[in-house]
Amino acid sequence: MYGTDRYEEFMEEKDVMIRAETILAASRELNTRAAIEIPKDVQQKVEKMASEETNPLSRYVLEKILDNYETAIKDRSPMCADTGLPRYYAKIGNQASIEGGMVALEKSLRQATADTTASIPLRPNRVHPFSRKDHNNNVGLHAPTVDYSFEPNVDWMDITVVHKGGLFGGEYRMLFPADGIPGLKRFFLDSIAEFLRRGMSCQPAVIGIGVGGTKDVCVRLSKEAACLRLVGDRNSEPEIARLEEELIDLGNNAGFGPMGFPGKSAVLDVHIEAAYAHTGGMPVGIQQFCYAQRRKTARFFPDNTVEFREDPRWFTPYYRRETID
Numbered sequence: 001m002y003g004t005d006r007y008e009e010f011m012e013e014k015d016v017m018i019r020a021e022t023i024l025a026a027s028r029e030l031n032t033r034a035a036i037e038i039p040k041d042v043q044q045k046v047e048k049m050a051s052e053e054t055n056p057l058s059r060y061v062l063e064k065i066l067d068n069y070e071t072a073i074k075d076r077s078p079m080c081a082d083t084g085l086p087r088y089y090a091k092i093g094n095q096a097s098i099e100g101g102m103v104a105l106e107k108s109l110r111q112a113t114a115d116t117t118a119s120i121p122l123r124p125n126r127v128h129p130f131s132r133k134d135h136n137n138n139v140g141l142h143a144p145t146v147d148y149s150f151e152p153n154v155d156w157m158d159i160t161v162v163h164k165g166g167l168f169g170g171e172y173r174m175l176f177p178a179d180g181i182p183g184l185k186r187f188f189l190d191s192i193a194e195f196l197r198r199g200m201s202c203q204p205a206v207i208g209i210g211v212g213g214t215k216d217v218c219v220r221l222s223k224e225a226a227c228l229r230l231v232g233d234r235n236s237e238p239e240i241a242r243l244e245e246e247l248i249d250l251g252n253n254a255g256f257g258p259m260g261f262p263g264k265s266a267v268l269d270v271h272i273e274a275a276y277a278h279t280g281g282m283p284v285g286i287q288q289f290c291y292a293q294r295r296k297t298a299r300f301f302p303d304n305t306v307e308f309r310e311d312p313r314w315f316t317p318y319y320r321r322e323t324i325d
C-alpha cells in the first residue's frame with residue numbers, strides 16, 4: 001500500500017502505533033465538536049463581559065451571543081453559519097509512530113475535512129481563487145493547511161482543528177527598533193479601529209500579535225497566538241505578559257463594543273508571541289479571532305486511545321525554546 005518494502009519492515013518492527021483509522025475517526029469528531037461547542041474559557045469571558053457592560057445595546061448583543069452558543073449545542077448545529085476555513089495544527093512527539101507516516105496523516109485530515117463538510121454540515125467555503133471552482137468539501141490546493149511542531153521524549157500526537165475565516169482582522173506592519181512599544185501600541189489601535197469600528201471582526205475577539213522573526217514568521221505567530229491559547233493565558237515572559245494586559249485594557253477603553261456597537265467589550269484577550277528578529281527590524285503581525293472560537297484538540301496515544309480537550313497546549317516550553325537544546 002505504501003510502496004516500499006522498507007516501510008513494511010519498519011511497520012512490522014513496531015508493536016504500537018497510531019492507526020490511520022483512529023486519526024480519521026477522531027478528526028471527524030474534532031471538526032464536529034469545534035464547529036458546535038464553544039470552549040468554556042471563551043464562554044465564561046463573554047458572560048463576564050455581558051455582566052459588566054454598561055451600554056444597554058452592547059449588553060444585549062453579548063447576551064444574544066451567549067444564547068447563540070447554547071442554541072448551537074442544543075441543536076447540534078454550527079455556532080455560526082459561516083463555518084470558516086478548517087485548518088490543523090499537529091504537535092508530534094519525537095517518539096510517536098504513525099501508521100502510514102506523515103502522508104497518511106495528511107490524507108486522514110483531508111478526508112475528515114471532506115466528510116464533516118457533508119455531515120455537520122460545514123459551509124464549503126474553499127474555492128479556486130481564479131476559476132472559483134468548488135469541490136464542495138473544503139479541500140483543494142493548499143487546503144486545508146497543516147502546521148507542525150514537535151515535542152521531545154513523548155510518543156503521543158496532538159491534533160488541533162481550528163475553523164477560522166480569514167477575510168478580516170489580519171494585518172502586517174514592519175516596525176523598527178526605534179518604534180518600540182509605542183509603535184506597537186499605535187499599530188494595535190490602528191488595527192482595532194480599522195476592523196472593530198465596523199464590527200468586521202465580529203468582536204469580542206481575541207487579538208493575536210506576533211512580534212519579530214520575519215514577515216511570514218510574525219504573521220504565523222499572530223495567528224497561532226489568536227487561535228491556540230486559552231482566554232486568560234499569559235505569555236511566560238513577565239514583560240510580555242504585562243504588555244498583553246495593558247493592551248487588553250487599552251482595547252476595551254477605546255470606545256469599541258461588540259459587533260461594532262459602542263461599549264467596552266471588544267477584546268476578549270490579547271496574546272503576544274515573540275521571535276528573534278533581524279537587529280534592524282521589528283516586524284509585527286496581527287490577527288483577530290471572532291467570538292465564534294472554533295477550536296478543539298485531541299491527543300492520540302500509541303495504544304489508539306484518544307483524549308479530547310479544549311486547551312491546544314501549542315506553546316510548550318520546547319516550542320518557545322531560545323537555546324540550541
Ligand code: SF4
Nearest residue numbers: 080082165202290292
Ligand atoms: S467572523 Fe466569526 S462570527 Fe463573524 S461571520 Fe465569520 S465566523 Fe461568524
